Amino acid sequence: MDRALHARLETRFGELLLGPVRQRHDETEMRIGPGSVPEVLRALHDEPGLRFELLADLCGVDTGTDLQAVYHLWSETTGDWLRVVADGLPREAPRVPSITFLWKGAEWLEREAYDMFGIVFEGNRDLRRIYMPDDYTSFPLRKDFHLPDDASRSPGGGVRPMEQVGRPADATDETARRRSNAS
């Protein structure tokens, strides 16, 4: 955990942050609104005390209520991974500015997030499906996209029956909830 980075981020991005900067293990996490993505990432990339030059990952996340675009960055100025979460993208029209102006390599990562979650990255000049065929209409990694069989959804699925005897008491409720979700 890099306490100094925590302080630097809080002072630099104070009003742009949604909630406090969080740290756990070797990760620092900051939450921002989707609109401030280009501004914040450009500052993180360029400013001398930050210099997060390496884009480690870009992905989408479905929290169940809304969507997120999550960026992981690396810098030689800190020993932590930095996670920037663009939070609160509405399910119906998730839009977030593209970061291809900083990392051209994000183009395919954004295409993947678009393909899997339907997040529209404004400014990406090649935003089309990458894994699924062009005429596909669903977004498979969203939580409301269920797999056709729910065999894998049972708690302890794959655990041998003998070992299921000692499973937690709440397992049956959970099964019922998951089954009803699946159907």
Added chain:
Amino acid sequence: MTTPTRPSLDDPNLTIPVDHAGIFEPIPMARTERQQEFYTLRDGEMLLNLGPQHPATHGVLRIVLKINGEQVVDLDPVIGYLHRGVEKLCENADYHQAICYTDPLEYIASLFCEWSPVMAFEKLLDVEVPRRAEYIRVLAGELNRIASHALYVGFFALDLGGITPILWAYLERDEIVEMLAALTGAKLLFNYFRIGGVNGDLSHDFMSRVGDWMSRAGRQVEAGTALLNENEILVRRARGIGVLDRETALRMAVTGPNLRASGIPWDVRRAHPYSVYPELEFDIPTRREGDSLARYLLRVDEVKQSLRIIDQCLHRLPDGPVMAKLPRLVRPRPGRAFAAIEGPRGMYATYAISDGTDQPFRMRIHDPSFIHLQLLGLLTPGNLIADTMAINASLDPVMGGVDK
């Protein structure tokens, strides 16, 4: 009613529609700015389809090439033929099951594909891995890295027209694979790492094989690469082809040997140390040229460093358990974890979110092959069609990892 007859080329009245002349698939409707640019053909340009079933594409990869004569003007990789939805499958399996779904991602470096999810889950659970297990992981991982690089060297030469190196590489790899089979019980998809350790301690069979192999591995690397390093055909076709410079490499989010061949000494093992790598002595080889040849030579240097690491692991192996004490069904507290490791192709990373149940709520797998295949469209234009596959081979994408 008349039966329709097939048009015959002997028919003097036959006319071939101009927009289909030479192209048997209609040009798709442009949806994006980039597609519009790609499918606008200037004078003398034509489209050529390569793959998906082509022996030089390292899996099921289709590339639409825009060519002018023998020169590639632009290209558009079409992927997804191997897409299995591993992330979705993992989200519908429990934490232990999810690990075996990640094995087939990069089937020639399976241990690395397991390593990053296992590390992410350990972070979620706050588990401390026993030191002996960490050493075994590094030992097995470096062996797997050498096996993967051996195949790289073989396939790189094969794509440039040499048959012998791939046969030698398979011989070399087979020895390592047999060793790992003695350790893990499988030759390809090991499924060996567990949350909190590894599945089973070192066996006598494995140790005697490693010791035997280590006594001659260095010489074998020299012998195998001497065939290529001084081969004029290989050197001339690889030098100065597909040059990737420092700034572009960073802008393209490249990691691993491809980044180090462009002169940036960035290696997760040193940049963000994990496991027992801080205790081990090894160098990060770098090269400045950034061309296909540099990428090949760099991997050969890496094999030598891996041999050093294996040697140290064998000498320093501590005693103790190989698994932390954990319940069969794990339920981490709600939280998020990101873990990255350095594999033979670059940074493999996993971002896992727990919601308190026994299944990961979201499991994101970052694979370096995906990023490196994207580079192909940047490095190839201006080169000859035959060099497309040579550049692709030098970047070393594995389609199982690209398509997830």
